[in-house]
Amino acid sequence: MAERPEFQSELFKQGKQNRGEVAGMDHLERMLAKADDFSAPIQQLVTEYCWGHVWGRDGQDGRPGLPRKTRSMLNLVMLAALGRGHEFKLHTKGALVNGVTRDEIREIIMQVGIYVGVPAMMESTRLAQEVFAEVDAKK
Numbered sequence: 001m002a003e004r005p006e007f008q009s010e011l012f013k014q015g016k017q018n019r020g021e022v023a024g025m026d027h028l029e030r031m032l033a034k035a036d037d038f039s040a041p042i043q044q045l046v047t048e049y050c051w052g053h054v055w056g057r058d059g060q061d062g063r064p065g066l067p068r069k070t071r072s073m074l075n076l077v078m079l080a081a082l083g084r085g086h087e088f089k090l091h092t093k094g095a096l097v098n099g100v101t102r103d104e105i106r107e108i109i110m111q112v113g114i115y116v117g118v119p120a121m122m123e124s125t126r127l128a129q130e131v132f133a134e135v136d137a138k139k
Contacts, residue, residue, distance in 0.1 A: 093135070
């Protein structure tokens with residue numbers, strides 16, 4: 001299958017690399033393979049803007065930025081607060097890849113409980129446990 005023209009820019013390629021490293025290349029390839037005329041521009045936006053432009057600002061090239069670990073921790077808080085369970089699980093896996101420990105994830109979830117609410121904390125706990133079980137099953 002020929003690669004879509006939307007997926008050719010240098011920023012897309014940088015974003016694809018970042019997205020694959022954090023979210024997992026298998027997940028990314030599935031998302032891009034499903035892209036059609038309707039969803040390809042959305043995948044392009046997410047990959048270029050979120051993963052290329054913003055996640056690419058990691059402070060490693062002299063530009064200001066945040067390390068991936070910090071970005072992962074921030075994402076967990078925001079996704080828990082917004083109740084975005086699917087994305088929370090995806091980013092919990094990514095957080096582990098980016099060096100966030102299970103103990104740190106627990107502390108993040110406890111912080112969510114204080115500032116967002118106990119239901120968000122309990123749901124995030126359940127989702128994190130599902131991710132941990134999936135990760136452990138692959139060992």
